[in-house]
Structure formats: C-alpha cells, structure tokens
Amino acid sequence: MLPIAMTLALTAVLQAQAPAPAPAPDLSDPEVAHVAVTANSIDIDMAKLVPSHTTNAAVRQFATTMITDHTAVNAQAGALATKLGVTPKDNAVSESLQTGATSARASLEPLHGAAFDRAYMDHEVGYHQAVLDAIDKLLVPTTENAELRKLLVDVRPAIATHLEHAKHLRSQLAAPARTGK
Amino acid sequence: MIVGLLLLLAGLTAPPKTHTVEIRGMEFHPAVLTVAVGDTIVWINRDIVPHTATAKGQTRWDTGQLVQGQVWRYVARRAGAARYVCTFHPTMHGKVVIR
Structure with a gap:
C-alpha cells in the first residue's frame, strides 16, 4: 500500500486543530496563496509521471485533466496575486505538503502498469480528499481577502x-496484488 | 378571418430562440434543456477549468475544449434527444431534448 505521505501531512495539519479550541495554523493571505499554488503544483508534477508509467488510457486521461485543471487554477491564482500585490510566502504547511509529495513520488516512481495505476489513483483519492478538507477547515476560514477566499471557494467544486x-477510476481497477506484508 | 389566419401563420413561424447552458461549479445549468427545432443552444464556460459538452450515442456534436469565458453555438436541426458529458470530467452530465 502506498504511503500517502502528503495526505498524512495535510491530515496532521487538520487534526491538530480538531480538538475544538486548538489553534489552526494562522496563515496570512500570502501564505494561503503559497499553499494553494504548492498544492496545485504537486498534483501537476505527480500527473507528469503517468505517461511513462502506464498505458491505461483512462488513467492517462485523468492525469491530463489534472495537469490542465491545476495549471488553470494556478494561472488564476497567479493573476489574482499579481492584481492584489501579494507575493506567495513559503510556510510550514507548504513545506509539509512538499515533503509529503517527495515521499509519495518516491513510492510511485518504481511502479509500472497496473501496480502504478492503483498506487497513483489511491494517491489521487487521498490527495483530493485532503485538499478538500484543507479548503474547508484551514484555507477558507483563515483567508482575509474576499477575492482570494472566493477563488478558493470557486475551486472547491473542481x-x-x-x-x-x-x-x-480506482474502483474500476483490479484489486491490489498481495505484497506479502 | 384574415386576421386570424395571419395570427396563426405568425404562430407557426415564431422566430427561433436562443437558449444558454452555463457551465459553472462543475455542472451544466440547466442539466436538462428542451428546445424547438431551429433554436440555438449556447454553451458558455464560467469555470476556471476547461470543459467540453460532448454528445453521446448516435448524435454527433462536440464543443471541443471551452476555456473560461468561451462559448459554442449549436443550431438544433432535427428533433430528438441527446445526452452529453464533459470528456475531461466524466461525472458531469447533461441532456438536450429537441422537439
């Protein structure tokens, strides 16, 4: 089973605030923008692995859509940041996302064919669930600028x-092979 | 009687209408659209991400990729019904009924 490190990283951030009054990471708007851009870039980079690791047409089409959509969102985020005069600022959440992505990528890279398909789609399920949770529980609540908040809200349905x-797609793939672990 | 005939003819030759399907929030609005033969349907993408509206089955029409703000027009020539999807996001469905 693929260690979904990035998902865990986001989940850890979110769970840290689960006991009601525990403080959420108090991100500034430039930090929120950085988290958003980082999250999109991570999924673009992960999707770029796909063509060289599988011939499954549906998985490849999904990856193409991820590249197209997350690139479009980042372009919008970049345009908004420019308009608002905001320079995205690196922060602990972005760094934990990046660390998780590096780990997830290392797990995916040796895989090919059906094993890659399952691991990649497992990753994408966990990743998008974690991003949804982050939008709802972390990013939207902490964002001050109305236009930046609206962008996050507009991106959520995608x-x-x-x-x-x-x-x-994951449900269409065969069950994972036993690894003996 | 002549006036009545004229009114009847006017009714029969009612000008075609234009209907708009907005793509927003990863959905087609309205999801089901009923139009008359001769009417025009306009799809417009309001989302950040690109979409298509692509007919399934025997009906052949396809908006191709619509980026944000882009529109595509289709004139309903023949009666019938067609379901369509966004090929990028197969969970997005719509239907056009032409009467």
Whole structure:
C-alpha cells in the first residue's frame, strides 16, 4: 500500500486543530496563496509521471485533466496575486505538503502498469480528499481577502469532481496484488 | 378571418430562440434543456477549468475544449434527444431534448 505521505501531512495539519479550541495554523493571505499554488503544483508534477508509467488510457486521461485543471487554477491564482500585490510566502504547511509529495513520488516512481495505476489513483483519492478538507477547515476560514477566499471557494467544486472521478477510476481497477506484508 | 389566419401563420413561424447552458461549479445549468427545432443552444464556460459538452450515442456534436469565458453555438436541426458529458470530467452530465 502506498504511503500517502502528503495526505498524512495535510491530515496532521487538520487534526491538530480538531480538538475544538486548538489553534489552526494562522496563515496570512500570502501564505494561503503559497499553499494553494504548492498544492496545485504537486498534483501537476505527480500527473507528469503517468505517461511513462502506464498505458491505461483512462488513467492517462485523468492525469491530463489534472495537469490542465491545476495549471488553470494556478494561472488564476497567479493573476489574482499579481492584481492584489501579494507575493506567495513559503510556510510550514507548504513545506509539509512538499515533503509529503517527495515521499509519495518516491513510492510511485518504481511502479509500472497496473501496480502504478492503483498506487497513483489511491494517491489521487487521498490527495483530493485532503485538499478538500484543507479548503474547508484551514484555507477558507483563515483567508482575509474576499477575492482570494472566493477563488478558493470557486475551486472547491473542481477538487470535489476530481475526487469523484478518482474514486470511480480506482474502483474500476483490479484489486491490489498481495505484497506479502 | 384574415386576421386570424395571419395570427396563426405568425404562430407557426415564431422566430427561433436562443437558449444558454452555463457551465459553472462543475455542472451544466440547466442539466436538462428542451428546445424547438431551429433554436440555438449556447454553451458558455464560467469555470476556471476547461470543459467540453460532448454528445453521446448516435448524435454527433462536440464543443471541443471551452476555456473560461468561451462559448459554442449549436443550431438544433432535427428533433430528438441527446445526452452529453464533459470528456475531461466524466461525472458531469447533461441532456438536450429537441422537439
């Protein structure tokens, strides 16, 4: 089973705030923008692995859509940041996302064919669920600028659709092979 | 009687209408659209991400990729019904009924 490190990283951030009064990471708007851009870039980079690791047409089409959609969102985020005069600022959440992505990528890279398909789609299900949770529980509540908040809200349905698409595709793939572990 | 005939003819030759399907929030609005033969349907993408509206089955029409703000027009020539999807996001469905 693929260690979904990035999902775990996001989940850890979110769970840290689960006991009611525990403080959410108090992100500034430039930090929120950085998290959003990082999250999109991570999924673009992951999708770029796909063509060299599988011939499954549906998985490849999904990856193409991820590249197209997350690139479009990042372009919009970049345009908004420019308009608002905001320079995205690196922060602990972005760094934990990046660390998780590096780990997830290392797990995916040795895989090919059906094993890659399952691991990649498992990753995409976990990743999009974690991003949805982050939008709802972390990013939207902490964002001060109304336009930046609206962008996050506008992006949410796309993430939810990606999640449903990923779940459907994953369910179409054969059960994971036993690894003996 | 002549006036009545004229009114009847006017009714029969009612000008075609234009109907708009907005793509927003990863959905087609309205999801089901009923039009008359001769009417025009316009799809417009309001979302950040690109979409298509692509007919399934025997009906052949396809908006191709619509980026944000882009529109595509289709004139309903023949009666019938067609379901369509976004090929990028197969969970998005719509239907056109032409009467």
